[in-house]
Amino acid sequence: MQEINNSPSDDVLIKLQDIYKIYHMGDSEVHALDGISLDIRRGEFVAIVGQSGSGKSTCMNIIGCLDVPTSGTYHLNGVDVSTMKDDEQAEIRNKMLGFIFQQYNLIPKLNLCENVELPLLYAGLSPAERQQRAMASLARVGLEDKAQNLPSQLSGGQQQRVSIARALAGNPPVILADEPTGALDSHTGREVLSFLQKLHKDGNTIVLITHDNSIARQAQRIVRLADGKIIYDGAADRPEAVVQPDEFSAMPITPAEEVQAG
């Protein structure tokens, strides 16, 4: 694998070019991703937004090296990962990506420290180094005193913080958060989001996948997907960023239009 180079902060870390993902359902083809091109630079905080069925999950799977595109190329940190085999992808996931899932995805029978150690275990670190780095990572999310607890002994917000600690443990260039607040109440959800913003300020590249506009607006940049295509890509604070074209027609018809129609 290529070394992670220390290029300037505006270089492109994730480069999707003309990505198609096509599923065959019987005789018909479903274009989950229909020609997507997207650049994400180092240090950016990007939210990928869309309704269910828009292709955002497929997009996340491809960015997360959990899946390969039907066609198109994906360069991660300058390395073409779009045609990689299972085990090569596993190594990329281990070195380059930190996952934060909606359902936390902690392993119930392992304590917090062991859970956070997992990516380091598969990276082949020694037990002593694993433990030291896992504890440091837990300290970053303020849970070092609960290291020996099982996930079931923690609240949802705390569990999500553990999964953030796990994502950070290997110090990967990209943090990929898939609906990180989806299972949390609004208060703890806000906490998790502000933690992601803090990570962004510390220089991490964060890709957030969500269906929720209010959450997407916490990011710097919004990429909106519909029917497998990018329909908006730009700053998060512009009004178009949070409205889909379909949503115009789906909006309640104004009295003026009603009159015209009548």
Add this chain to the structure above:
Amino acid sequence: MDIQQAFKMSFKSLMASKLRSLLTMLGIIIGVAAVIAIMSIGQGLMNSVNEMFSSLGSNIIQVGLYVRGESNRTVTVDNMYDFVNENQELLCDLSPIVYIQGQVKCGNEVMERPSVSGVSEAYDSLQLLKLSQGRFLQYVDVARKEKVCVVGTYIVDNYLDGEGMGKIIKINGENFTVIGVMEQMGDNTERSEDNQIFIPYTNALQINGTNFVDSYGVNATSKENIAPARLAIEAFLEEKLSGDGFYYVQSLSEMLEEYNKMQNTIVTVLAAIAGISLLVGGIGIMNIMLVSVTERTREIGIRKSLGAKRRDIRLQFIIEAASTSAIGGVVGIVLGTVVGMAAGVLMNTTITPTLSPIILSFGISVGIGIIFGYLPANKAAKLNPIDALRYD
């Protein structure tokens, strides 16, 4: 991922569902315990038989004769001695054996069923007898029909007040002086080898009122000479009797060999049948591992998303299967050894556990875990991480 960590993880998942792990191991436990118990019982039986035979002298050849009354063809004691003298490279230590049925008394006390035999001066080296006091019969005793005897410890302890030397024993009314006491050979009871009396065979023939000896013991000069010696005796007897009588020539060690061969076969067949349950146990492990892979699909997905490669997942599940069957194997070995020893106590023989079946069955149970764990482990390794992560 290092092996040590894989063991730690597999131990954790075994402990997470103790009852299930135990039930999974049960097939292996029963299989290994049965194999170990059968093999150690077989070994114990063989040991006790071998021990019994070796106390009789392992090079001994027994000769039995039966001659029809009216026939003039016969084999005399002198014939036998001449034959042995002519074949000194094969044979030595000839002793006629003459059993006496009759009353044996010490003073006025009648002894309970002692075994009284007339033998030659070679009988002690033939049967590896050892004396604790006095001497065994000598050539002059036999030749002069001296009224002397050698007795076992049971007789000394029960009838001769613990001090046998010089005492008088009455056999069918004739007085015999004790000139030697044998070391204790059995458990010093009425039915053991310690309730024996030996007198010169010449006296025994006189008491029985005959001069025909129908039973002899003779030693082959070495283990290798047993078979040729037996054949030579057979040829000699065939020539002497030529159809007018029956005889048998038996070598104890050859009989022992036959017996050991037969028992080995039986034990091997029994152990193989018990081994089938090991196979069944292996299938049980595979079944549970397949269930476990399905149950832990999400865990596998998480591990893969964090960078676990196929071989990491495969190693984890194979080690889990192998440790399940290895622990089962160890429990089975302990159980089988205990059962074997208990059987030894019941059968009144000593059963010492031997190392080779223990190592073998431990190896087999680990092997079974690896073989039957491979299929489920490979299934887990090949799971697609996306599907595995979404699995509920």
